Amino acid sequence: MANNTEENTQLASRYIDLLENILEPFVDRSIRMAELVEILAIINSTLEPNKLLWLIMKSAKSVMKSEASSLMILDKDTGDLIISIPTGPVSAELSGLRIPPGKGISGWVAKHEIPVAVPDVSADPRFYGDVDKASGFKTRSIICVPMKNPNGEIIGVLQAINKLDGTPFTNEDISLFSAFADQAAIALENARLHAEELEKQRLEQELTLARQIQQKFWPDEPPAIEGISVSGISIPAREVGGDYYDFIPIGQNQLGITVGDISGKGVPAALLMATLRAMLRTQIENHHSVSDTVSLVNNAIFRDIPDEKYLTLFYCVLDIKARHITYVNAGHTPGFLYNMHNKEEKYLEIGGTLVGFFEDFPFQEGRESLDSGCVFLLYSDGATDALNPEDEGFGAERLYSLVRENCHLNAKDLISLIYQKIVEFSNGTQQFDDITMIAVKID
Known part of the structure; x- marks a missing residue:
């Protein structure tokens, strides 16, 4: 009887382990999705452009559990990608750095408007090593996704670098990061429109005052x-x-x-x-x-x-x-x-x-x-x-x-x-x- 009880206990333990292994990805995904929803709520409540950029970068790093992240804004006149408020150990060295059109993995993503996850950048000919040279940072793996405004126009790219646990970025990471980037792009567009409206109101007030002054002449x-x-x-x-x-x-x-x-x-x-x-x-x-x-x-x-x-x-x-x-x-x-x-x-x-x-x-x-x-x-x-x-x-x-x-x-x-x-x-x-x-x- 005792042997049967021990066997049943071992069987139950193996069943629980198996169930945990099966459910772990779903539980992990649910947790990450819940975190994403919470983060996006914070981002969408912010209309101040610089604060919003900082929140997006901080959140990107958190969502992807990465060592660093960067948002690159597309300069429509030159085609360059401009690194805006990066996060990570060498963020100060990278802020404002320009990446020429089509250069690097980020340039490729901006050109083709396709997200990518690169497990080993040293084996990828698209990798643009000049950024690491400029910063002294060591990039091992990258996930990079395009950012588009509500009209479907590319406005930049979002990328995360080096997972904290050392594992490569996955297709599931691409799906999650793309969803985050889509919402971040909408938040940026809303902030831009809000800033334009504030500027319009300011100019209208100045012009009204100027006209009142002029009429006194x-x-x-x-x-x-x-x-x-x-x-x-x-x-x-x-x-x-x-x-x-x-x-x-x-x-x-x-x-x-x-x-x-x-x-x-x-x-x-x-x-x-x-x-x-x-x-x-x-x-x-x-x-x-x-x-x-x-x-x-x-x-x-x-x-x-x-x-x-x-x-x-x-x-x-x-x-x-x-x-x-x-x-x-x-x-x-x-x-x-x-x-x-x-x-x-x-x-x-x-x-x-x-x-x-x-x-x-x-x-x-x-x-x-x-x-x-x-x-x-x-x-x-x-x-x-x-x-x-x-x-x-x-x-x-x-x-x-x-x-x-x-x-x-x-x-x-x-x-x-x-x-x-x-x-x-x-x-x-x-x-x-x-x-x-x-x-x-x-x-």
Whole structure:
């Protein structure tokens, strides 16, 4: 009886050992999958890019139970793989190291988009030994898997090096590591989109603030002058524009009127516009002539303006009592002067070249009388260059016709009508240039 009991005990022990051997891979896989789920939950809760990269690398090493791990980001311009935040004994030496296109096992994986496990790198001709030479690290085995964004585009590779227990990486490791890499790639894409959204919000806030500041440079209200109506508008093509207009009282009987157009759009153009405004107002306060004022501004801008920028300017002084204007047109669109009584029209072009092109340029002055019934229009080329859906420009003649046909209106109503006609003509076509206009109407 005792012998039977002993035999049964031995048989049960062997059965348990056999069962453990059979179940061990499944138990181990279940444990690893549970660890993976836990790790991915942490990764997917992180949106800060650098922290996320560090977590991915730390987790890759843990998931694969390896000595080291590295994430290599694909440089789309060069095709290089750039080692980003590696982990392991020589991580500092490897960070930022570039691997040329197709080089090494990682380059092969990036090119073919196929995961591999190499049990002995010394026997694999694809192995790129320069990384070990640079770091002093000894690579024995590698597992490397591609990383793709949700669109299926390769963004890099993830690799683990040297299992801690010395065994080679297996096909099961490839499956597990590939699943990890897929989720890590999604987390990276989410972090990238989040960072882009934050940057977009920051830029929008900056542009809103810049536009608010820029609008403070524009006149709040046109000056009230007996017998003369004056009005102006500026509609930026973007949040912040490069057009400029201003009304500047000069003593009791004169009014400085100016329209400027800086090449380009956005904050750089707006900053240059603010510089122009400050310079022009400073010179006007010094009581220079119209041509001298423009010349002094030209020389100042010549020293400061970037080479790729240009600036046009129409500056005139309205003599309120004498009813005439003295002007300089520095490369700007011509001022349009129309007399509703005798139908005479003139194009004010006297002046010179663009502001800031040549130092000490000899700008010339023009002078025109403003008789009763005269309408004087200044505008930027955004008004005439506005396009309709057929890609046809609004054009100067259409603009002048509106002045002729509506010269009975005061300055404010005339400008409002012209802008309305430009909007109707554009018919929803996106505005690509700032639109600025000033009108002066003599009763």
